[in-house]
Amino acid sequence: MSAGPAGEPRETSGATTALLLAHVRHQGGDGAVEAVLRHAGVPHSAAELSEPSRWTSYDTRIRLFTAATEVLGEPRTMFRVGREALGNGLHPALVLLVRTMGSPRQVYRQLPRAVAKFSTTSTMRVLAASGTSATLSYTLHEGYRHSRLDCEYAQGLIGMVPTIFGLPPADLEHPECESDGHPACVYRLSWQRRGWQRGARRRPAADPELVALRQQLGALQSAAADLVASEDADSVLQRIVERAAAAVLAPGYLLAVADPAGGPPRVHAAGVPEDQRAGLAATLLAGGDPGPHVVAVDVTSARRHHGRLAVVYRPGGGELGHEQPMLAAYAGYAAAALDLVLALDSSREEADRAGALLGLAHELSGATEAAAVSAVVAEALPRVVGCHSAAVLLWDPASGCLRASAAAGHTGEAAALLHATPLHAEDVPELVGMLADRAPRFLRPQSSSPVLRDLLLGMAVGDVVAVPVLAGRTFLGVVTAGWPAGRARGLVGDTLARLRGVGDQAATALQRARLLETVRHQATHDVLTGLPNRVLFLDTLAGALAGAGAGQHVGVLFCDLDRFKAVNDSLGHAAGDELLRQVAARLRAAVRPGDTVGRLSGDEFAVVLPALARPGDAGRVVDRVTGCFTEPFRLEGTRVDVGVSVGVAVHGGPGGDPGALLRTADAEMYRHKKRTPVPPQAVRSPRDPDRGGGS
Structure with missing residues (x-):
């Protein structure tokens, strides 16, 4: 809704400034209007000041009155503005209202309430009223400085009331004025009886009532076109308030519409204090009575009830009885426009979701790791499902638990x-x-088991739908969609179907990623022991050499088993394979946490020792490696003694050739083997006769 600069009080209706500028334009053209704005020094354009919905301050009003009087050079300018209001565009709703009251007397009796439609800085009282006369008082509120120009405008405006009924203007006496030190301005008015004019009276060429009806019809048609042209719900809501302000003059307006997504209501307001908006909106949406100073209508179409629209007056003034029908007419157009916009929003939402699904399929086709698949799915879920947050949790069958792989829409702490x-x-x-029924679960903190309850509360999630990710009957994990408390909607039907669809795509992508991971693992690891093969070992060694800092060393141990052939010959190749697996396990246990053990071929193993402070540090690892062969191995109940020959090569500083370093270690291993005779016996008889002999 239109508004003045930040902090400017809403004290003067745009209907007043519009009448002023219309008179200036009629008298001096657009140039005179621009001159008035320059002289007044107000931060508004002529178009803004001509909007009935724009309220400005009392100070702005007086500066405009003063500037108009100076620019036109006519001391009685403001009296003429008021007296000629009917011809210069008096608000059509007021013209119709005045005519429905039936007589000038009834109008003057209601005038104090009408003043609140134009100004919040003064109070008018009816001191006396008869069929042909009335005495009124007009008092400026404390804190404002009285202006004689404002008083003259009021005289002209109230004196023209009889003209709406085809009578001459009222005769007006002004015996007391605040500018002269009196406590209030007093106006005594008298007019002719309508009966005296009946028969001889001629209707004006342009009947004010007919003109007002035409203006209101045009305004309604314009409102309909304007609202339907809006492209989103927020624009519609904003324009509803603007149009209501143009239809019914009042200091404040408020529109409260229920959020179709289940969230907090949408509230658009102007002229209503910030601290009162939420309470008034809640009262309106609950169907409660907002009080005598509020006029409210339903914004309802044949399809749904959207909310309520209200105009707000100061207590004790403003409402004259015509507001509700006019507001209801606007509310009907507003409801139809909201229906249309919500339908368009729904269509756009479905199109966005279809695009998101296509994008998800495309991104998943390029995701080759489970972590990447999880991240793609989690990021897509809010767009596809319409949730506020999402997560992908993968099942670890070894430990029997779900672990979060990716999340979206959560704060850093929640994630x-x-x-x-x-x-x-x-x-x-x-x-x-x-795990038992493979069915989705609908979760809320208050009804969940303790672990889940604490997790959901800690993440500030109120409603969660968890759908299993299945490959056939194999449980791969869970995808979740979450909403804050009270924001969930549609947790069944289309939402659940979309979530299941995303889960199916995730299952396919996870299977493919795991298959690729298996293939990559097989290409770089020894099938028998699971250790890195020669290719991966050399890559690891190259990385260690490249990452070595100044003063650091990288070592390589080349290990060859002693008496391995005797085991194969005496116990068979299956026993030999089992021996290699046990050797791999012992080597992994013997080296440091950052070291890498690999199987190069046959009974040859190697170890990368990164980040050695001194070359001699490799010797301590060698001692642990050779020490792990002191205990015999058990193969099919048979004790087997197997030794190891170890060669060491160390490179200092960054860089270095991994192949050359490995060959140096290999050569050192052979020199060690030649220096150390190997006993021929590898297989012993079992110490425990019950275990049987070897093959």
């Missing part, structure tokens, strides 16, 4: 909490149920 909270089946009955 961190989710990733730090594994959901073990034994602690989460909802997970046990999902």
